[in-house]
Amino acid sequence: MFKDYLRSRINVIILVAILVGIFASSYFLFDMPAVTVLYPLVLSTVALLTAGIIDFLLVLNKHKKLVRKEFPDPSGTIEKDYLAIIEQLKEEERFSKQKASSDYNNMVEYYTVWAHQIKTPIASMRLKIQSEDSDLARRLNADLNRIEAYVEMVLTFLRLDSDSTDYVIREIDLDAIIRPAIRKFASDFIAKKLTMDFEPTGAKVLSDEKWLSFVIEQVISNAVKYTNNGGIVISMTAPGILSVKDTGIGISAEDLPRIFENGYTGFNGREDKRASGIGLYLCKRVCDNLGHRISAESEPGIGTDIRIDLNRKNIVIE
Amino acid sequence: MYKVFIVEDDRGIAEGITSCLANWGMEGRVVSDFMKVMDEVQEYEPHLIILDITLPYMGGYHWCQEIRKTSKVPIIFISSATDNMNIVMAINMGADDFIAKPFDQSVLIAKVTALLRRTYDFSKDAGTLEAKGAVLNTGNNKLSYNGTEIDLARNEYRILLTLMQNKNKVVSREKLMEALWETDCYVDENTLTVNVGRLRKTLESIGLKDFIKTKFGVGYILEE
Numbered sequence: 001m002f003k004d005y006l007r008s009r010i011n012v013i014i015l016v017a018i019l020v021g022i023f024a025s026s027y028f029l030f031d032m033p034a035v036t037v038l039y040p041l042v043l044s045t046v047a048l049l050t051a052g053i054i055d056f057l058l059v060l061n062k063h064k065k066l067v068r069k070e071f072p073d074p075s076g077t078i079e080k081d082y083l084a085i086i087e088q089l090k091e092e093e094r095f096s097k098q099k100a101s102s103d104y105n106n107m108v109e110y111y112t113v114w115a116h117q118i119k120t121p122i123a124s125m126r127l128k129i130q131s132e133d134s135d136l137a138r139r140l141n142a143d144l145n146r147i148e149a150y151v152e153m154v155l156t157f158l159r160l161d162s163d164s165t166d167y168v169i170r171e172i173d174l175d176a177i178i179r180p181a182i183r184k185f186a187s188d189f190i191a192k193k194l195t196m197d198f199e200p201t202g203a204k205v206l207s208d209e210k211w212l213s214f215v216i217e218q219v220i221s222n223a224v225k226y227t228n229n230g231g232i233v234i235s236m237t238a239p240g241i242l243s244v245k246d247t248g249i250g251i252s253a254e255d256l257p258r259i260f261e262n263g264y265t266g267f268n269g270r271e272d273k274r275a276s277g278i279g280l281y282l283c284k285r286v287c288d289n290l291g292h293r294i295s296a297e298s299e300p301g302i303g304t305d306i307r308i309d310l311n312r313k314n315i316v317i318e
Numbered sequence: 319m320y321k322v323f324i325v326e327d328d329r330g331i332a333e334g335i336t337s338c339l340a341n342w343g344m345e346g347r348v349v350s351d352f353m354k355v356m357d358e359v360q361e362y363e364p365h366l367i368i369l370d371i372t373l374p375y376m377g378g379y380h381w382c383q384e385i386r387k388t389s390k391v392p393i394i395f396i397s398s399a400t401d402n403m404n405i406v407m408a409i410n411m412g413a414d415d416f417i418a419k420p421f422d423q424s425v426l427i428a429k430v431t432a433l434l435r436r437t438y439d440f441s442k443d444a445g446t447l448e449a450k451g452a453v454l455n456t457g458n459n460k461l462s463y464n465g466t467e468i469d470l471a472r473n474e475y476r477i478l479l480t481l482m483q484n485k486n487k488v489v490s491r492e493k494l495m496e497a498l499w500e501t502d503c504y505v506d507e508n509t510l511t512v513n514v515g516r517l518r519k520t521l522e523s524i525g526l527k528d529f530i531k532t533k534f535g536v537g538y539i540l541e542e
Contacts (some may be wrong), residue, residue: 007492069512115398116398116399117398119398119419119420120331120419121328122330122419122420123330123334123396123419123420123421124328124330124331124334125330125337125420126334126420126421126422127331127333127334127337127338127423128330128334130338130422130423131334131337131338131341131423131486133487133488133489133492134490138492144420148420179502180425182424182499182502182504183499183502185494186496186499186500189499189504190492190495190496190499193506193507195504196499196504197505198504201535
């Protein structure tokens with residue numbers, strides 16, 4: 001601080017030094033008595049130091065105020081100019097923040113409306129397709145399932161950071177969530193000739209029904225997507241720990257730590273162009289919000305085991 | 319026959335629901351004038367009402383309250399707005415259940431029949447399906463033929479039901495498996511073959527020989 005101050009006053013210091021030099025050389029050349037030189041020199045030094053200290057203290061005070069983001073009264077035209085610019089920037093920032101947040105809200109609102117709009121034609125198509133019994137209808141139904149899943153992901157993505165009002169934590173019957181989730185993928189299991197092994201857990205867990213359903217559906221969807229032979233086992237491996245284990249292609253060791261990251265697709269995802277790397281990321285975020293933990297174990301060629309720890313940590317029951 | 323009144327402005331969905339109900343031996347009627355929902359309800363006297371939330375003119379919540387002023391008929395809301403607030407609202411308005419769009423036929427039927435069962439004595443005159451003189455009661459899983467009545471095991475009932483709903487049509491093995499998955503029986507092809515075999519034996523025991531025919535490589539058919 002003091003160094004900075006000296007640097008900012010360097011012109012004054014140099015000026016004083018020059019003046020002292022002029023006086024000293026004149027006195028020396030005219031060979032004046034020492035007293036006539038020393039007396040005004042001491043007085044001038046005292047005056048200069050006092051002025052310097054006062055000036056420093058004033059600057060220090062100003063600096064402290066500015067650090068607290070308070071603006072001292074401007075002294076002089078230049079400071080007034082700076083202040084005017086700052087005020088203008090502040091105003092502009094406020095305006096653009098407001099605009100960004102209203103733009104964002106509009107967008108969220110629109111996507112929410114869109115997601116609801118698109119569900120009506122999906123519902124209509126679903127009812128029609130389900131009254132057909134043919135390979136074509138089954139394939140269309142599978143595609144429709146995927147469209148629906150993407151719409152669910154949009155809604156989840158939008159609601160993820162909304163107020164916690166959308167989370168209703170209460171005791172829920174875990175099996176009543178798992179069964180409909182499995183049913184959703186029945187046609188995929190049957191088409192791929194995969195087996196489903198689910199022993200009812202009989203467990204009651206503290207969670208939000210809708211959000212937990214999303215996570216479980218997403219995990220089953222991944223398991224079905226990346227399994228071509230064998231099947232999937234859903235079970236409770238330890239109290240509160242739900243495991244969805246498949247005999248699929250697995251995830252390589254270098255991808256495994258990153259599969260819950262946003263946009264990370266890894267080797268499997270790059271092979272499969274449809275992968276967006278957002279499904280598991282959303283699962284992780286939802287689990288975080290619910291106070292659950294999600295983790296993965298996998299061996300390429302053997303299969304993947306996704307585990308959801310449903311024991312809520314440090315969260316007060318509403 | 320149970321009558322269901324459908325208040326839904328999307329024609330595709332309304333027709334889908336109607337044909338789905340018809341498969342289960344129920345009658346569905348779709349509202350024609352969205353200004354006069356109450357009048358049409360009073361005229362039709364349905365056993366159950368399926369109500370969309372977003373409707374032209376007045377929304378589903380309004381009609382739900384109106385209906386509740388005079389009637390206790392079971393009401394199911396269907397809507398794509400599935401946040402908890404909407405579900406809570408719907409139930410507070412006096413609805414009995416809520417189905418989120420898009421829904422499966424099986425979910426719709428499960429909720430409709432569950433409500434009918436709770437409200438009326440469903441098993442007595444529940445939807446019955448008939449083929450070649452055999453009558454299947456969807457309320458109590460019983461099959462009667464020539465005066466004998468037998469209980470069907472869960473999987474047997476489900477297979478027979480699907481075949482009877484699609485009388486004279488070939489039903490693929492996939493469709494039968496899906497029907498069983500809907501009841502949380504995660505069968506594979508072999509199990510299905512075993513189940514069909516068992517059902518045939520049960521049918522033979524009351525004199526229904528060759529009731530179900532195999533269409534090789536495709537599925538099964540129940541022909542009249």
